[in-house]
Amino acid sequence: MDQADAIIWATALGIGGTLAAGLTGPLLQARASRRQARDQEAFQVRHRLRDERRAAFATVLDQCEAFRHSINAAIEARMALEWRSEDAHWELWQSTDAALGALRRAATNVAITGPAPMGELADAVHAAAARQAGVWRMRLDLDDRLVQNAQADSAFADARRQFIAAAEKILALPTDEGTRHRGMLRRSP
Template identity: 30%
Template sequence: MDQGDAAVWAAGIAAVAAVSGAAVGGLLTSRALRRQVRDQGDVEHQHWLRQERQKACTAVIDSYEAFSRVMVDCAAVVRRGAHRGADLMNRVQETYVVSANACMHLVPLGPEPLVEASKRLHRAIGAAARSMAAWDEAHREPSRSRERETADFEAAFAGLNPAYNRFMDQVGHVLQTPALRGD
């Protein structure tokens, strides 16, 4: 083999190596880009999830504050034993519906501890609203004793703050940590 043949073989081998290197480099670059796009999608989803949780938690907090103000008015009425009419019960119903909807909006957003705290708060709000409705119904019958309904309302009213505090503990925990895949 003379120098000319060796040069042709060397050029051929170099060309094959260059094409192979380009193909391998292209494959690795393609994989890296796909991973980068997937990771960026995960980051964007985590950001969206965190924003949605913040909005949903804010809605729960705002609706609970409105509901609890109505419940404070109810507690004053119950403790005085004086009926204030349909207006108060309309406010109970309106604020209950808003609070219940806000609590349930968190269910698909997770994570599970926040969902459970939201459900617990929803149950406490429902118990308070139902107990006030039962007290109101008993109050409409003057001959009926309202002792049981009063005790039930007081117990439900007392259960609101602990449920809200547990919810707020979870809100603080969830919103202080970044949203993670699988939350």
């Protein structure tokens, strides 16, 4: 091989290397860009789901308060001496029934947004509220009604506490995941 052939081969290899680098660089960059876009989209979906869950969980708690307010008004009226019949205080039951319906819808929203255990806990909260309302619709003497109400109220408070504890765990963002995503989002393509 003479010197001219070596120059030609060196030039060809240089051109080939340049072409290979020119082709693989953009391919690698395109692959990295697609991966980053996929990761960004997954992060946004998780973030949106977390926000939807937070709103659904908060609605359950808001409806718990609305129910508590309406049932307390019905209990106070029932305990008052002027209570004559259920028909005389239908507006109190109407408010309580509306609060139970809103709590049922909120529990359904939690079941939809998930996860499944949260839906079950939301259903347990609704069931406990319905039991407490049912105590005041039964034909019982006042002492029995008060005993059953205390049990139902305790069950409602426990179900609510369990729901809150589970919601806090689900909504807590692990710090390593948050740091990883924040770092990923700052990277330039």
